[in-house]
Amino acid sequence: MIHLKNVEKVYRTSSIETLALSNINLHIQKKEFVSIMGPSGCGKSTLLNIMGLLDAPSQGTMELDGNPVNNFQDKALARLRNEKLGFIFQSFHLINDLSVLDNVEIPLLYRRSSARERRLLAQQALEKVGLSNRMSHFPRQLSGGQKQRVAIARAIVGRPEIILADEPTGNLDSAMGNEILSILQQLNSEGATIVMVTHDEAMAKRTHRLVRLFDGSQVL
C-alpha cells in the first residue's frame, strides 16, 4: 500500500544541512497497523509527513498503491491526501471557532459533496467515536481525550484507506491514551491501514509491527 524506497530527507538552510532521514525502505501492507518509534528528533514525524504527502523526499521514491507520487503536482497530491489519507495529530489541530461537527466536516469541504451529505457523514463519524452528544460543542469545551476523538472522527469522515497518527496519545493520560488506541484498533479491524508514531512502547506493542528509527535511519 505504502512503499518507500531508499528515502532520504535533507533539510538545507544557507549554512546548515541536516540529514533527517537516510536510506529508509519500508513497505506497509493494506490493513496493517504499524507503529514507528524512536527518540525525539530521530525523524519519525518527517517519515510520517512523507508518507502523508505533506513533504517530499530529497531522494528515493514513495509509492502509494504502486504509483510513484514524487512528481505529482499540488492538485493531485491534495486529492490523494483528501481521499486516501486521514491524519491525527498529537496537538489535535482543531479549529476553535468551529463546532465539533463543523471541524469534522472539514475534509469533505474539499471534495464534491452536498451539505446534507457532509452533515450525515460527520454525524456518523462522531457517533463512531462516541461523541454524538457533543456535536454542537466547541473544542474549548472538550477534554483532551474528547478533542482527540474529534480529530479521529475528522480523520475517518472521508473514509480514507490509510490513517496516519502522529503521537495521538502524546497529550493524553494513560486511560485516555488506551481509549484512543482502542478506537484505532477498532478502525484497523474494520479495514483501515494505520501508521502511528509513538513514544510509548506499550502502545507500540499493541500494533502489528514496530519500525524503529534512530538518527534518521531505520533500526533493523
Next chain:
Amino acid sequence: MIRHLFKLIWNKKGAHSLLIIEIWASFMVLFGVLSLIIYNFTNYLQPIGFSYDRVWVVDLSNNQDTVGVAAKNQRIFDMISAYTEVESASRMSNNTPFSANQMNNNVTYNKISAVPDMYETDDNLYETLDLKLLAGRWYRKEDQVSKFRPVVLNKVLAEKFFQDENPLGKILSKEDKKPFKVVGIVDTFKAKGEFMSNAPAIFVQNESMSDWVQPILIRTRPGTDATFEARLVKDIAALAPGWGIEVSYMTESRQNRHKLTLIPVIIFLIISGFLLTNVALGLFGILNLNISRRRSEIGLRRAMGATGWNVTLQILGEMWTLSLFSILIGLLFAVQFPLLHVFDLAAGVYLWAMVAALLTIFVIVTLCAWYPGQQAARIHPATALHEE
C-alpha cells in the same frame, strides 16, 4: 464551502467587529461620493439645451443714475443690436446662464403645483441662445396685447403638468397675477451648466424689459474678438456715463461653474481616497498578521486535502464574506436615501452608487487579500503543523 465561510466569520464576529466597522464606514463614504459623482455624471449626459459659444453677457448697473434709465436702457440695447458683429441680442432677468442667481415661483395647473426656475426674457432669447423648440413657438411682440402672459415651458415641466395632453394653449395660474398661457415647449434648459439636473423651467415674456437695468445677452458673429469688446464698453459708457459695465464670456462663466461643481467632488474623492488607502493598508496588515497566526490551521487544511488555490480562495472568501456582512449593514442605511427621497435625487442615482460602492469595496478587499492569500498558499503544511 460558502456556509463554512459564513460560520467561520459569524463565530469570530467579535474579533472581526473593528474590521466590519471599517469596511462599513468605507462603504458609506464611497456610497456618498459615488452618489455625487453619478448624479453629476448623469446630469452631464443630458444636453444643456442651449448654445453658449460666442455669447457674451453685458451686465449693466446704473449706480446712482436714476434719470431716464428706461430710455438709456433702450438706447444701449438698440445700439448693441445694430452692431454688425452682433448676430442677436436679448435681455433677460438676472438669472442668466451660468450665473449664481436663481429665481423661481409657484405655478399651478389643475391643482398640480410646481416651483420651476423662472426666466423673464424678451422675444429674442430663443435666437440668442439657440434654444431647441420641441413644439409651438417662442413668444413675440403681438403676445403683449394678449390677456395672458405667454410662456414657454421646458419638457420636464410640461410633462409634470400635462402628462400626455397637448400643453399648447393651456392656461397656468400664478397666484393672483396675470395667468400664463403656454405657447411653446423647449427641450432641456440647464442654465447652471451641464452638471445641473434637468429641472423644470419656465420662460416668461417680459414686455417692460427697458424699465429695469437687465443683463444683455449678445451672440457675436464668428471671429469677433476683444477689440469689439473694448469698443462696446466705450460706446455704452458714452451713452450712459457713470454706469457700471461688465462683459463676460459665457464659455468662461461655464468653466467657472464647472469648477464650482467639480471642486467639492474632487475634495471628497481625495478624502475618500485617503480613507480607502488607510483601510486597504489596515486590511493588508491584519490579513498578514492573521495568516501568521493561523499557520497551523492552514497546514491542517492542506493536510485535509486543500490545494494551494483552495487556501488562497479561503482567505479571499473570508474577506468577501466579511465585506458582505459590512455591506449588508451599510445597505440598510443606504436604502433609506432613495426611500426617504433624501436630497431629492432620483432613486437610480442611489442604486447605481450602491452597486458601484459594493464593487469598489470588493475590488479593494480582493486586492488586499490576494497577496496574503498567495502567501498562505505557500505555507509548507508539514512545517506549519509541526509549529504548534
